[in-house]
Amino acid sequence: MKLRTKYLLFVILLHLVTLVLSFFIFKESKLLFIASEVIVIFSLWVSWSLYRELIKPLKFLLQGVDAIKERDFNVRFVPTGKYEMDLLIDVYNQMIDQLRTERTKQEQQHLFLEKLIYTSPTGIIILDYDDIIRQVNPTALQLLGGEEKMLTGQLISDLDHPVLQQIIKLKSGESVTITLNGINTYKLQKSHFIDRGFSRHFIMIEELTAEILAAEKKAYGKVIRMMAHEVNNTIGPVNSILQAVLKSQEQVAGNDDQLLQNTLQVAIDRNYNLNSFMRNFADVVRLPEPVRREIDLRRLVLHVGQLMEMKAGEKEIHFEFEVPEWPFFIYADQQQMEQVLINIIRNGMEAITHNGSILFTINQQHKELVITDSGHGIAASVADQLFSPFFSTKKDGQGIGLTLVKEILLNHGFEFSLKTPAGGNTAFIIRF
Incomplete structure (x- = not known):
């Protein structure tokens, strides 16, 4: 039974009893009976006025509660000029203004976070409490080579992809670098955050292929240039000496000492082969831009x-x-x-x-x-x-x-x- 119903029943019952008692007490004096009836009627009017004054704040509160339930934080009450009622209205209006401010702030933060995740150059996968994929940003979709509708809502352990299989092995806070097909290199990091008291994991996928290839090329390019420089510095003088010896031998002995000539020629040919060998390495570093x-x-x-x-x-x-x-x-x-x-x-x-x-x-x-x-x-x-x-x-x-x-x-x-x-x-x- 509602409070206002109880109040009305109590007031009606009380005044009925008063009317009955006044009838038996003042039945011999009509003047006193009429006076008592007037007092009872006045009491009823006062009780009804008090009822209206008391029930009005409750109606305000119920309207405010309904607005909060509907997440409508734009409903505000206008002061009535009554002290107690205005205090209640003022408290409600302050509360609803604060809720509206907080909701606007949260929506802005959520929108900013969504844009940040969506435009991030790092692939991001967000899981729910049961390791089911709930959100995948475009970068992650591109790296995984799949479509969002094929990934979202799926248990990560049920998907047959080498990157996702590596993610399963990771614990929160760990990272690993993997290479696929001998070319594409990825860094995987797994972490978590607390959402409504439960732990949820998210994974960041960063492609390192370009950086690693650049570092490799810079490293082996320096080694090759150094090797080619030293070998060429050695081959040039040695070839000159061998050719001079071969020429002088031809002038002195003609073609009699064929064995020495052949030996010297083999040495020269070997030097040329070594030079060619080093050029093969150097060509990788000096590879020109393609003319398309x-x-x-x-x-x-x-x-x-x-x-x-x-x-x-x-x-x-x-x-x-x-x-x-x-x-x-x-x-x-x-x-x-x-x-x-x-x-x-x-x-x-x-x-x-x-x-x-x-x-x-x-x-x-x-x-x-x-x-x-x-x-x-x-x-x-x-x-x-x-x-x-x-x-x-x-x-x-x-x-x-x-x-x-x-x-x-x-x-x-x-x-x-x-x-x-x-x-x-x-x-x-x-x-x-």
Whole structure:
């Protein structure tokens, strides 16, 4: 039962009892009875006035409570001129002004945080209390190569992505650096915040590929220049001495001492080979900017295939082409792209060793070239190091071929990957 109902029942019951008592007490005197009735009526009027005065603040309070429930903080009450009521109205108005200010402040902070997350150059993934993905910013979507609707609402452990699988292993406050396909390097950091008394995790993904590649190039460039300088300083004088000795020997003994001449010539040839060897290293550092022109990729692939076909035939390796009948144009440096294709084909031939095939596929829809060889594949233990400077799986390899390929493709802005799917052939993919 409501308070006002109780009050009305009490007042009515009290006055009814008063009327009954006055009837029995003053029934012999009509004047006194009429006077008592007038007093009772006056009391009823006073009680009703007090009721209205008391119930009005309650109505105000109920209206204010309803406004707060509806999150409408714009409802304010006008003073009535009554002291107690105005005190109540003043307190309510102050409270509603403070709530409105706090809500505006929180909305501004929330909007600022949303914009910050959305425009951040660092990938951000926010999880809920059960490690379900609730928010992914555009940078993270780009790094993960997925769509927001495919990620949000999913349990992070249910998604088959190498970056997300690494995130599962991280504890709050930890970070790790990973390399995918031997090229793309990411730094993953996991942290948490408290939301309504519960811990929620968020992950920051930062791509370090450009910084690491620049640092690598700067480091090995300095080493190569130093090596080339020292070797060239040695080769030049030695060649001059050997040529002078060979010339004087020819003048003195003619062609009688053929053994000495051959020995000196071998030394000269070896010096030239060493010089050429060092130039290969130096070419990686001195690689010129690509001169981009419109070239027909189909024609380029067929031309390089013909160039390498004789060498492949010696190992009984045959080429297969799945290319369109019409031209497929790209903007690139033709000479540098020839170097790329030659190095990839050489690696494929060395992986096959003897009797196999290399398939060239141009996919116009996806704008990519796929070169697939039937070789022994890439071991998982070396997959992340393939494009590292000077790394080679061959006994006498220099580790220059794939480094040169990487530098040329990066300078062109082309995406690429080299991997061996489980039980499949090795594929080098270039996306234009």
